[in-house]
Amino acid sequence: MSTLAELSLTDWWPLRGLLVAALVVIGVLVCRVRRRPARVMLSLLVVVLAVMNVLSWINASYGYYLTIGQAIGLPGRDASSLEALNRSRMPASGVLISITIPGHTAHFSARPAEVYLPPAWFARPRPKLPVLLLLHGTPGSPTDWTDGGGAAATLDAWAGAHAGIAPIVVMPDINGRFDADTECVNGPAGQAETYLTQDVPDFVTSRFFTQPPGSHWAIAGLSEGGSCAVMLVLRHPARFAVFADYSGLAGPRSGDGNALGDTVPALFGNSLAEFRAHEPGWLLTHQRYPQVNGWFEVGDQDGDPLAAARQLEPLATAAGVSGRLTIVPGGGHSFFLWRKAFADSLPWIASRLGLAPDATSRPR
Template structure:
């Protein structure tokens, strides 16, 4: 569970220099760790970007959020599905109904039927846990309560069948009603784990396909030219699949107020936004709830901000493509050959890699790194939020089979470490890794003055899973990628935060990185950002 103060530290890889530099506090290979607040490296775009006459000069490189800023603001609106009375009530009602359904006085009931029901529940929980682990469906292990709820759901079903003969009406009623409540408890715990739906209202909006905040139609854009709306707008787009053949869902573009100034759109830069393994293109808006932070940043900049492109990297909710080309679809081709040209032609984004960034969360973080190192002709900036070492769908053998149809050479073509080593020196490319570290990570608690993210109210965040593997699975991956990247000329920084693998962390990481990304893209950054 994510409670108390969240400790953050910065790593900066020093490259392959023949001898490792060591900090007195902590160092991993060639990546020194700094335990005080520090600036993100000064952005250095390859192409000079003219500053508009009305804009002020960019301030010094943006810092991490101050201790007075709560980056998780906005997740407490509506009836919470993450904490509070509703999830607890569902779980208590399920437990009470199961107890009522169990109440019998016969000897055979307790010696034969109840043990069978319990055994079926345990087997179901074990099978579900094994499948999730073997399929590599999550970077962060699920909480134990999830498997308890899975077992309780199957056990409740077994109780209905086993206890029906000879049961009284109220026992049958309790057993039947216990099934949906146990299933609801499973859904609640699953949602608490990843923070997918922060509230009842956000879940209802997503499940009923309600409009996104500030959403309008493409046809309405022409009538807004020459205006300066208070907030930007989100428009649904169809980028087609002519180049990739990738069947995708509706994607979205956020246009800041500055895009509407003048008779023709200004040449604003763009940020490709990629979600997690189980996703919809609108997840950054619905589950991440980033628009209040985007609106605040845009207002501080007099309406100027990057265009945000919310893409479909999967084609369906549970199709884990890892943004590669393979049996699950040519996702990489879709993002680079369908989306990028479409956005450039429709919204006036310059065909310049210095004007494009990729931000991704979880699987999307892996995609952000991979797309940038594979296509430096398209992207010069990336933010990898809790991504992996490379595209993965289990073990290496499983990944080769599942993602590439058994083609081992395709694995190498999409492996970022292999790609960087083969590419050689990059020019003008920079990346920011925002990753999670468990409380026991060596060195996190050592040294002098630490930078602390603010104390976060538990009612506003997802729980996250058990943090036992995040150390090597995320931070360790970032260290290896950053080390190889620095050796090949990529300017990279690692920002680690103690917390859970949830959408709330993803949103906070995006919010804190937005000023840096904007500066990298050549936009003036508001002094208040």
């Protein structure tokens, strides 16, 4: 079973190649078989295989599921109750749990969050560890970072090199539904900003014995989550000190690009003042952020996010942010880039959260 679970879903061979071969063979049989029932059955099989090939191509393009095991949950980590975890000994690797974070203040209906607890969390006496919020995009869900993003493996590798110490990483729901798009603001889709900056930190600090919000808290994210990370840290610098933006746009947008379109009426009730108060470019030119650290990483083939990073990074530097920009040659808007971006930036994030000396990795 473990061998089957490790078979690649992104390489052409064996699975994707076999799907294509099967489609061709059955297509030929459809043309040769004369009995109507058999032709109907084979035709239906052709349709199923064609759909599977399309889905396989999409998955390979975005790098969401790397193996069969990821796609069907094998091997998986069982969600554990906090009571059971509290009785655990220090494990060799981190533990991933799924837990509902209620929106008591925001009244935001969120899907369960994923939480990574590093081995050091199980030590006695338990250390107060820093926290990283890791945000998904849209369409998406909190499990995107543990499935397509490979976050647990990246964190385990870093913790393994640092005596089991790593940030507690919380992957909360930012949209409420797979296809929703709050842009992490308090708008028509829900009070997402209040949820992420009040409800989530309050819950995490009370349940996981963490450092309090402030200089030991960070936000990172991919795509929409990257834009959210920049915006939320700039709007709440007393609660968060570090952001990492992987392929985000220039700010909250109702569309897929940097152009405003109907952003102001759709997200901010036609209030230009509210839009400006959430626009990173405006914030960076009107306020100073000497206590904030920021990392931008984007592929050189990713048009609007690349333009956004090139716009925001110098503005951030001018505003006092200790920032870095990494442009990945050949990189697009996919989990191939986001896995790399998280691995690239994690040592730097950890150093800014006080867990290790300054990272040696440098932007390209």
